[in-house]
Amino acid sequence: MTTGYSPSEMMVVAASRALSSDDVCFVGIGAPSAACNLARLTHAPGISLVYESGTIDTRPDVLPLSIGDGELCATALTTVPVAEMFQYWLQGGRITIGFLGAAQLDRFANINTTVIGSYDRPTVRLPGGGGAPEIASACQETYVIARHTPRVLVGMLDFVTSFGHGEGGDHRRRLGLTTRGPSLVVTDLCMLRPDDETKELTVVSLHEGVDPADVEEATGWPVRFAPGVERTPSPTDDELTVLRDLHRRTELAHGGPA
Amino acid sequence: MATIVPLQEAIATTVADGDTVAMEGFTHLIPFAAGHEIIRQGRRELTLVRMTPDLVYDQLIGAGCASKLVFSWGGNPGVGSLHRLRDAVEHDWPGPLELEEHSHAAMANAYWAGAAGLPFAPLRGYVGSDLRDVNPRIAEVTCPFTGESLAAVPALRPDVAIIHAQRADRDGNVLLEGIVGVQKEAVLAAARAVVTVEEIVDDLAAPSPNSIVLPRWAVDAVAVVPGGARPSYTSGYYDRDNAFYRAWDDISRDRDRFTAWIAEHVRREAP
Numbered sequence: 001m002t003t004g005y006s007p008s009e010m011m012v013v014a015a016s017r018a019l020s021s022d023d024v025c026f027v028g029i030g031a032p033s034a035a036c037n038l039a040r041l042t043h044a045p046g047i048s049l050v051y052e053s054g055t056i057d058t059r060p061d062v063l064p065l066s067i068g069d070g071e072l073c074a075t076a077l078t079t080v081p082v083a084e085m086f087q088y089w090l091q092g093g094r095i096t097i098g099f100l101g102a103a104q105l106d107r108f109a110n111i112n113t114t115v116i117g118s119y120d121r122p123t124v125r126l127p128g129g130g131g132a133p134e135i136a137s138a139c140q141e142t143y144v145i146a147r148h149t150p151r152v153l154v155g156m157l158d159f160v161t162s163f164g165h166g167e168g169g170d171h172r173r174r175l176g177l178t179t180r181g182p183s184l185v186v187t188d189l190c191m192l193r194p195d196d197e198t199k200e201l202t203v204v205s206l207h208e209g210v211d212p213a214d215v216e217e218a219t220g221w222p223v224r225f226a227p228g229v230e231r232t233p234s235p236t237d238d239e240l241t242v243l244r245d246l247h248r249r250t251e252l253a254h255g256g257p258a
Numbered sequence: 259m260a261t262i263v264p265l266q267e268a269i270a271t272t273v274a275d276g277d278t279v280a281m282e283g284f285t286h287l288i289p290f291a292a293g294h295e296i297i298r299q300g301r302r303e304l305t306l307v308r309m310t311p312d313l314v315y316d317q318l319i320g321a322g323c324a325s326k327l328v329f330s331w332g333g334n335p336g337v338g339s340l341h342r343l344r345d346a347v348e349h350d351w352p353g354p355l356e357l358e359e360h361s362h363a364a365m366a367n368a369y370w371a372g373a374a375g376l377p378f379a380p381l382r383g384y385v386g387s388d389l390r391d392v393n394p395r396i397a398e399v400t401c402p403f404t405g406e407s408l409a410a411v412p413a414l415r416p417d418v419a420i421i422h423a424q425r426a427d428r429d430g431n432v433l434l435e436g437i438v439g440v441q442k443e444a445v446l447a448a449a450r451a452v453v454t455v456e457e458i459v460d461d462l463a464a465p466s467p468n469s470i471v472l473p474r475w476a477v478d479a480v481a482v483v484p485g486g487a488r489p490s491y492t493s494g495y496y497d498r499d500n501a502f503y504r505a506w507d508d509i510s511r512d513r514d515r516f517t518a519w520i521a522e523h524v525r526r527e528a529p
Contacts, residue, residue: 029336053284054284054437055437064336065335065336065498065503067284067285068439069498070437073436073437079436079437081438081443081470082284083367083440083443085366086363091381110386114388119392122348123348125343125347125348127332127339128329128330128359129330129331129360129361130331130362131361131362133361133387134381134383137383137386160386160387163386163387166386171386172386175385176406177386253500254504
């Protein structure tokens with residue numbers, strides 16, 4: 001692996017590049033928030049970031065620890081009640097990109113953030129769906145960012161919290177969904193997109209220093225590669241500087257490293 | 259009609275064992291002091307309703323106040339798990355905790371329906387989600403005009419809503435601003451409403467005609483509790499104590515350490 005940046009920095013940078021100034025993006029906390037703000041501070045200054053706490057067009061100087069930090073409200077164009085956020089702005093179809101994280105993800109980009117094990121007697125009780133089930137259905141399309149391990153990219157989900165492409169093919173349309181659903185998954189090893197027909201996630205770009213075998217080993221299903229897999233351009237000096245400054249400001253503001 | 263009373267009295271006169279209690283505040287304005295008063299008063303068998311249980315419900319659950327939780331996202335934001343919530347769900351400690359689990363959109367809509375006096379809320383939601391299979395209170399309705407199939411959830415109508423706000427005037431009119439979450443809806447959906455405030459002022463001085471103001475006749479009890487939202491925050495008064503949210507991960511991980519913390523910081527101390 002090329003020295004000079006970490007796999008998770010590559011992941012956040014690659015995700016940020018998928019966003020544009022024209023997007024209205026519904027942002028999840030954690031890595032999605034880092035990617036969205038990196039985009040805003042580099043190539044997509046016009047992007048509108050929306051957080052489920054009701055903050056619209058927010059321009060935080062530090063990354064929020066929680067989805068409703070004061071920083072988000074203080075730097076927002078406006079802050080609306082949470083019911084309005086979900087009713088008018090999300091369900092009303094105003095959001096172009098929903099940006100989600102995932103505890104577990106399957107080959108059709110369905111997401112589990114509810115339980116590991118059975119629902120009634122879970123091995124691990126995860127936080128739950130929050131805004132994600134409707135972000136996954138109401139945004140024009142969704143991007144997912146996740147760490148690439150066999151425990152995250154699994155063969156079979158324990159629970160479908162947020163619907164991606166279901167069982168693949170036209171499953172979304174059969175359920176009456178008119179939005180595109182997950183169109184990009186960015187991990188710390190590669191980028192995947194759903195196949196046009198089957199909707200199965202397919203590796204389209206490998207990050208610098210990553211071999212196909214690394215991805216195969218870290219994926220809980222026999223992962224497919226697109227013909228002519230690309231090489232993800234490494235982070236530029238500018239991208240890394242802005243991202244690291246953002247994390248440094250955030251650590252200072254939150255009283256120490258996460 | 260609002261009466262201005264001490265916190266102890268506000269909770270004692272509104273919250274009874276077995277009640278359904280909604281303490282709202284979305285990251286911001288979480289009514290911690292009121293939650294701690296409920297623990298001190300030893301309330302039991304509560305159904306706790308809250309979109310994001312947060313540390314306040316982790317504490318109430320670990321202290322044995324709750325038998326059921328209605329929620330949509332139960333983590334320590336940006337930090338990890340709520341260990342007391344997990345211990346109750348995974349190991350029945352200190353007792354079993356029944357879950358009614360929703361999405362944020364459904365909870366917000368359910369409060370909205372409660373405030374609007376409707377029996378249920380329709381939403382375009384839960385499509386393809388297994389939450390439908392584990393929560394029998396998520397149903398399906400057909401639009402009588404278009405035939406579209408929609409999700410439906412019953413209105414939330416708590417016995418008591420408890421919120422924290424910036425200030426009230428001497429008549430008990432309440433102003434809240436910043437990230438305002440679902441507090442207005444929760445108050446209007448509930449049979450009784452308690453508001454803790456940072457201060458009582460002569461003139462509410464609402465910053466805009468469109469400010470969120472709860473008239474005194476929509477509120478039952480107002481209690482002055484400076485710092486009543488700590489370790490969450492009150493915009494214009496103090497910031498979120500993110501370091502405490504991080505520290506809670508360790509404090510709450512162990513049953514004994516948690517119980518000692520509650521004994522020292524909640525049961526012993528009255529505001």
